Amino acid sequence: MAAPSPYTAAVEMGYALLAACTPYNAWAHFQELQKNQWLSPEDARALRWARLQAILRHSRENIAFYRQLWQAHGVDPRRFDSEKDLVDLPVVTKQLLSEAQRNNLFLLSRRRDYQFAHTSGTTGQRFRVPFTLAGFQKKYANHLRQMYASGWRLGMKSATIHYSGHNQFRGAYSGRAEDEEPFARVRETALSIAHRRRVLTPYHQPETGDDPQVKAWYEQLRDYRPYLLETMDYNLPLLKEYIERNGLPRLSIPKTFVLGTHSEALLARLEEFFSTEIYDRYSPHEIEGVAYACSVRRGMHIAIDCYHTEFLDEHDRPVAPEETGTIVVTDLDNDLMPLIRYRLGDVGHALAEPCSCGRGFPLMGQIDGRVRDLLDLRSGKKVAPARIADVLQDEPAVHLFQVVQYGDGAIVAHVVPCGGTLPVAVSERILVRLTNLLGPAERISVTPARHIRLEPNGKCSFVKKADPDTRAALPRRSGG
Numbered sequence: 001m002a003a004p005s006p007y008t009a010a011v012e013m014g015y016a017l018l019a020a021c022t023p024y025n026a027w028a029h030f031q032e033l034q035k036n037q038w039l040s041p042e043d044a045r046a047l048r049w050a051r052l053q054a055i056l057r058h059s060r061e062n063i064a065f066y067r068q069l070w071q072a073h074g075v076d077p078r079r080f081d082s083e084k085d086l087v088d089l090p091v092v093t094k095q096l097l098s099e100a101q102r103n104n105l106f107l108l109s110r111r112r113d114y115q116f117a118h119t120s121g122t123t124g125q126r127f128r129v130p131f132t133l134a135g136f137q138k139k140y141a142n143h144l145r146q147m148y149a150s151g152w153r154l155g156m157k158s159a160t161i162h163y164s165g166h167n168q169f170r171g172a173y174s175g176r177a178e179d180e181e182p183f184a185r186v187r188e189t190a191l192s193i194a195h196r197r198r199v200l201t202p203y204h205q206p207e208t209g210d211d212p213q214v215k216a217w218y219e220q221l222r223d224y225r226p227y228l229l230e231t232m233d234y235n236l237p238l239l240k241e242y243i244e245r246n247g248l249p250r251l252s253i254p255k256t257f258v259l260g261t262h263s264e265a266l267l268a269r270l271e272e273f274f275s276t277e278i279y280d281r282y283s284p285h286e287i288e289g290v291a292y293a294c295s296v297r298r299g300m301h302i303a304i305d306c307y308h309t310e311f312l313d314e315h316d317r318p319v320a321p322e323e324t325g326t327i328v329v330t331d332l333d334n335d336l337m338p339l340i341r342y343r344l345g346d347v348g349h350a351l352a353e354p355c356s357c358g359r360g361f362p363l364m365g366q367i368d369g370r371v372r373d374l375l376d377l378r379s380g381k382k383v384a385p386a387r388i389a390d391v392l393q394d395e396p397a398v399h400l401f402q403v404v405q406y407g408d409g410a411i412v413a414h415v416v417p418c419g420g421t422l423p424v425a426v427s428e429r430i431l432v433r434l435t436n437l438l439g440p441a442e443r444i445s446v447t448p449a450r451h452i453r454l455e456p457n458g459k460c461s462f463v464k465k466a467d468p469d470t471r472a473a474l475p476r477r478s479g480g
């Protein structure tokens with residue numbers, strides 16, 4: 001690693017000082033996490049098992065919610081021999097946890113030393129997870145680890161383009177006045193001074209295509225020249241299209257974290273266009289840093305020192321590596337409101353092969369989408385959103401798109417083409433590939449669109465299932 005700039009050295013020293021003298025000890029946790037990732041796979045798993053036993057013991061002894069739940073299911077984690085036995089514990093949902101919170105089963109009413117983090121609400125229900133300052137320092141350390149894995153360090157310039165419903169905007173665009181971040185003032189100070197983070201105004205129109213916003217991003221990124229950009233999956237294509245259409249000089253951004261998934265072909269096009277390396281991470285709001293890409297950028301390392309991550313079938317049994325399953329995570333740190341086998345609402349898959357970088361943590365692939373957006377086929381099979389998105393993202397002529405399965409089962413690919421017209425050959429190729437993927441029995445159509453409507457929280461769903469009572473509006477070209 002090259003010698004750090006004086007700014008980086010000063011900030012890192014400042015963080016070390018804070019950790020030594022104050023409760024803001026994220027840097028000490030970070031040092032430990034940095035070491036953990038280089039443990040051998042066996043030692044990393046042993047660490048996870050020791051930590052799993054500790055959180056299970058704590059939850060059984062001190063948390064009424066889990067004690068009652070596990071008793072009702074007739075399981076006693078004291079009898080477990082390894083993490084494989086965890087499958088005997090019931091999976092918990094946001095709904096179940098929210099209800100337990102309302103019934104004070106985590107005894108939060110006895111404490112004053114916590115603040116809430118809201119989930120983003122993309123998977124349907126929003127819910128709140130409490131953090132003490134100590135717990136929050138651990139989450140922040142996890143955040144730092146995933147950022148450092150890209151080559152970025154504290155003190156290097158960064159910029160973000162979040163979704164408009166992000167808690168940090170406190171409802172300014174979403175109208176959700178209750179939105180907040182835990183320990184917001186400390187967080188914002190750290191981000192602006194130590195991360196040198198510029199927060200760009202998020203896209204906040206109901207549909208894509210708002211040039212003044214994209215123009216402002218372009219100018220700010222051009223002038224500020226961040227080393228690292230964090231952004232939503234649909235923002236980079238918006239920016240690329242704006243630059244191309246106006247014949248502007250390209251931007252060069254060394255590292256980019258994209259929140260969302262991209263096909264390999266689209267990744268390659270974006271990396272080339274922005275002269276950047278794109279990093280992936282899986283970091284839901286309430287459980288920061290579940291998995292993160294290293295410089296090899298083949299999948300993401302699962303942080304097994306802080307979380308136990310499972311991929312499960314419809315009976316909540318583990319699926320094999322490379323097979324897609326719903327993601328269930330146990331947080332090994334949060335003892336205030338433990339999340340034990342917590343269903344996130346996303347689907348993903350573990351990779352079978354280890355990484356060549358030498359980190360001992362196993363790999364998972366990019367997230368395959370949200371459980372509620374799995375498309376239902378007539379055969380009874382379900383298809384992960386990412387498999388469908390791949391088909392459209394592979395096409396350079398496609399600017400943005402949204403594939404919707406309507407309540408009557410019809411599947412419509414709404415495609416915003418680059419340059420305004422969707423070539424017939426492209427449209428037909430998409431239809432053929434979607435038909436091959438989903439089968440000839442499905443009603444599939446491809447139709448040009450001018451805009452994509454964003455979700456209420458400001459995210460763009462590339463593939464989604466519409467409400468059950470919706471019907472597709474007259475497909476133009478039908479398959480099957």
Ligand SMILES: [Zn+2]
Nearest residue numbers: 294296355357
């Ligand atoms: Zn690696």
